[in-house]
Amino acid sequence: MQHCAEAPTARGQSGAREVVTVNFDDKVATSGRSLSKQKLQVLQVNMGKYCNQSCFHCHVEAGPGRKEMMDRNTVDDVLRFLENSDIPTVDITGGAPELNPHFDHLVESCKGMGRHVMDRCNLTVFYEEGKEYLPEFFQQHRVEVICSLPCYTRENVDSQRGNGTFELSVRGLQELNRLGYGQPDSGLDLNLVYNPMGNYLPPPQEQLEGDYRRMLGDDFGIVFNHLYCLTNMPITRFKKFLKQRGQYDDYLQLLEDNFNAETVEKVMCRDLLSVAWDGSVYDCDFNQMLDMPLGRVNGSRPQIRDFSAADFEDQPILTANHCFACTAGTGSSCGGALI
DSSP: OOOTTSOOSOBOOTTSSOOOOOOHHHHHHHTTOOOBOOSOOEEEEEOBSBOSOOOTTOTTOOBTTOOOBOOHHHHHHHHHHHHTSOOOEEEEESSSGGGSTTHHHHHHHHHHTTOEEEEEEOSGGGGSTTOTTHHHHHHHHTOEEEEEOSOSSHHHHHHHHOTTHHHHHHHHHHHHHHTTTTOTTSOOOEEEEEOOSSSBOOOOHHHHHHHHHHHHHHHHOOOOSEEEEOOOOSSHHHHHHHHHTTOHHHHHHHHHHTBOGGGGGGOGGGTEEEEOTTSBEESSHHHHHTTOOTTOBTTBOOBGGGOOGGGGTTOBOOOOGGGHHHHBTTOOBTTBOOO
16 A cells, blocks of 8 residues: 555655756646647636645645735626637636635536536535535535545644644535435545655555545545646745755756656646736746746736637747646646646
8 A cells, every 4th residue: 555645765865866847838848748728628716815724845835824815806807708719627726715705606606507616625624604605505515525645544644734734624524425426427526645654655546546446445435536636836935845854956956857748638727717816827836836927018917807718829838847747657637646
């Protein structure tokens, strides 16, 4: 069994060797690949940085003290953009997106257009005041729920996300199961997300998914559809975490050393558009946090209301060396491993 807190064989070792930085674009070009937008399949909406948790790996640097929240006018701009497109999937994220007062309006409107809606949920939000209705709301609107659970043990989850988080997460998953989520033939998808807890790549997704099924099933009777393994992005809060431990350069080297050209044609930014809480648009949520917007004109950030979905097709994707995290090993995306 590969324990969810143990490092697989590909691990950064502090002070192991001198770091030789390779430009990501050069690496892609050398591999004979190229990166450009295809027809959009996913509109990812970041509703803000406010969250009831503050996790050390969070690339959004979300937390209880953040004030950035998508307002109703911007939500309606997003909906008009969606209505004028045939994008099939809306991926709602944050922070804790459910804490935005316009979350329900966004979900109901997207479902009213016949779009598939995914919510990236930290599970503990169910136990915030006034949010107890969320599991039933998700069931009613048949929202796919994607839940962060960085390990199947109490000790490791609480060390990453705060004391008591594991207990609340288990309760939340059990409630979703009670409503039919994760159950065979229910059509109510419940997926879990694993993030490594250190400077290493995720283990094989299929193997770790089996471990999660056994441990959560045996100990708590929990069932789910899939486990997504994500590589931690060396930016913002996780970058600070690595630097404090003298592991940042080694982690970058690890990502570069494990570049896999086969992942390039499957990275999520090819058919995804990310919308920030203020309505500006990006190739992905990571570029959003690094202030790499699309369509910048004279320093300004054009808004989602300024575009149509067709405007992005065949356009080059903005990249930098953080993109090695999406192309290392078996690859990483919001839907887990790429190959």
